[in-house]
Amino acid sequence: MELVCPAGTPAALRTAVKAGAHTIYCGFADETNARNFPGLNFSRKELGEAIVFAHAHGSKVLVAINTFPRAGGEDIWHRAISDAGSLGADAVILADLGLLAYTAEHHPELRRHLSVQAAAANPDAINFYAEAFDVRRVVLPRVLTVAEIKAINAEIDVETEVFVFGGLCVMAEGRCSLSSYATGRSPNMNGVCSPASHVSYSEEEGDLVARLGGYTIHRTEKERSAPYPTLCKGCFTSREQTGHVFEDPTSLDATRLIPDLAKAGVTALKIEGRQRSRAYVEKVVRAFRGAVEAEAQGRPMPEGLLATLSEGQAVTTGAYAKVWR
Amino acid sequence: MTEDLPEIPQTVQVAMRPLPLRPVSILLSRLARRVAARHPDLFERMGEYGGARFALDMTDQPFVLLLDLGHGDPSIKAMRRARVGAVDATIRGPVSGFLGMMHGTLDGDALFFSRDLAVEGDTSSVLALRNAIDDAELDLAEEIGIGSTSVKLLRQAFGVVERATGLPLNRHQMTMEPYS
Incomplete structure (x- = not known):
């Protein structure tokens, strides 16, 4: 092969x-x-x-x-x-x-x-x-x-x-608009999913906090592995559940x-x-x-x-x- | 989650504390300008971030290095942690992480996943720097040495220290076996 x-x-x-x-x-x-x-x-x-x-x-x-x-x-x-x-x-x-x-x-x-x-x-x-x-x-x-x-x-x-x-990436590739929604820049047209220009990291109460276009997409505890700052791998709360709603990192x-x-x-x-x-x-x-x-x-x-x-x-x-x- | 990265021994860190920062800054700035002269492509690759300022916070040494790319005329200033002012971005991690990325033995994203490397500030400029340095294939011995003999001697000396401490002091050498 x-x-x-x-x-x-x-x-x-x-x-x-x-x-x-x-x-x-x-x-x-x-x-x-x-x-x-x-x-x-x-x-x-x-x-x-x-x-x-x-x-x-x-x-x-x-x-x-x-x-x-x-x-x-x-x-x-x-x-x-x-x-x-x-x-x-x-x-x-x-x-x-x-x-x-x-x-x-x-x-x-x-x-x-x-x-x-x-x-x-x-x-x-x-x-x-x-x-x-x-x-x-x-x-x-x-x-x-x-x-x-x-x-x-x-x-x-x-x-x-x-x-x-x-x-x-498990989305319909070439059609996904998650990153575009958060940043105004399109992976499909501008060639950047989660553009670095819109990503920020900070240490807050010992957690690593990642934001994309101002949206907090995950807080990672000190001893846990850090994911990429992509929305599809974000950790969110939906109703009573908190977790990786779309995709695990x-x-x-x-x-x-x-x-x-x-x-x-x-x-x-x-x-x-x-x-x-x-x-x-x-x-x-x-x-x-x-x-x-x-x-x-x-x-x-x-x-x-x-x-x-x-x-x-x-x-x-x-x-x-x-x-x- | 962290990798088992070697750290500068505590005794060496303590011994480094009284080092006068000005001569250290002069030597490192000379090195930075030499790198710039030898690798003009590195600054082309930085593009709009060619004038960015970075705080390289090496967690196992007593001072922070302030790298000012200066649009091709770079300088490095050693500073006490408490005195670092405004920068575009801060990159924090052990010396071995920085050396490993420079010498092609460690992957920056993997260091980020394992929390060995942390970034604050303008993430774009950090990405540009990481990619530009990775492409430049820097080698500390070649950047410091003048003439092939001194490069060879430095590389041998670094090899000895590398084997003793685990710090990646020489550029990773690839072979084409077994599939060439």
């Missing part, structure tokens, strides 16, 4: 290549990608050099241009596609219908992958994208069981890529399901974390490359190596095994 790994900086990309990534995905330093965080991402020059480095070591580079363009601002997204192609990217990862149409018409030679931001979770949707825009691979949303993925693969003729590790780790995902016809395994450091990239990529090699040789899956790198310092198999709330 192909291992698709994150890189938020050129150093992280080189690290991923050295750690055994078959493929690396990254984005330009602007609103065209869904990890538009301060200090992150690639200039044109950096991306060109990174692609040369990756190709020299036998790895591929995918460029995520997976936000939805602003009306009147399409040029920024069109330029990103054109530059990704001319710099030698192996594919672009897109979500917006208009951008898919533009790319299919103006850059037909540039391989197109459908981003998880398109939230295509059934054969009808996927086949539409394949037929209309010659999409060659779809990144499946993190809401499907392994059995559902197998059923989808039986009815489509494009490759599927699934997340196996990292931050866990935990990360995906589907290592043990890799053999099942292979049998379900999945082509590529994706690691989340373009916002993470090269230390994270090295440890996670090495661990998963080991797991992919083990799967290919029929050996058992290694387990439990990466919990300290995970949000909440706890992991889940998410929707894949349907034992999770």
Whole structure:
């Protein structure tokens, strides 16, 4: 199976290549990608050099241009596609219908992958994208069981890529407005979920208090693990109950399901974390490359190596095994 | 929940207390300017936060380091905790956490999850700094040393201290095995 790994900086990309990534995905330093965080991402020059480095070591580079363009601002997204192609990217990862149409018409030679931001979770949707825009691979949303993925693969003729590790978004990706509601900035259009500019932390009575856009979203006691400041993982009181109303602060780790995902016809395994450091990239990529090699040789899956790198310092198999709330 | 991060021994912390802050500040500012000269990309990556001021509150040493990025002309001032004034953000954690992030052995988010690292103030500027430093692949020996011989000697000396204390004093070296 192909291992698709994150890189938020050129150093992280080189690290991923050295750690055994078959493929690396990254984005330009602007609103065209869904990890538009301060200090992150690639200039044109950096991306060109990174692609040369990756190709020299036998790895591929995918460029995520997976936000939805602003009306009147399409040029920024069109330029990103054109530059990704001319710099030698192996594919672009897109979500917006208009951008898919533009790319299919103006850059037909540039391989197109459908981003998880398109939230295509059934054969009808996927086949539409394949037929209309010659999409060659779809990144499946993190809401499907392994059995559902197998059923989808039986009815489509494009490759599927699934997340196996990292931050866990269980919303309808590309449609979620929780962060937009609290901050006025959209993950889907501005590329920032819970933008750091709207996050504040303070120590209050020994607790770590996190606020997003002025809303208190969790108070964490001194000895407990701190979560990301996202609304979907906030701890709220609803009627008499206080808890994580939408989602527990935990990360995906589907290592043990890799053999099942292979049998379900999945082509590529994706690691989340373009916002993470090269230390994270090295440890996670090495661990998963080991797991992919083990799967290919029929050996058992290694387990439990990466919990300290995970949000909440706890992991889940998410929707894949349907034992999770 | 905290990781088992090594801390500066108590005796060393006590011995550091009488250190005169002005010479420490001069030496650290020279180091910061040298880093800026050797890594101009680091400041490009900081973007709009290139003039940000950070209080680096290393909890196992007796003073706080005030890092002023100065739009490419940085300075570092050592200050007593009670005297730190207005800054854009404060980053608090043990020396080993800061060194580990700088040298690519520790992940900033994981340190935050485990509560080994705390942030107050402008979170954006902290994120920019963390990402810019991670990309710069700094190495203390290379930043301090002049000429390959002194870098080599420093790296060896740091290696000895690293093995004795667990402090990550050298940049993490990656190999491409076993999958290259």
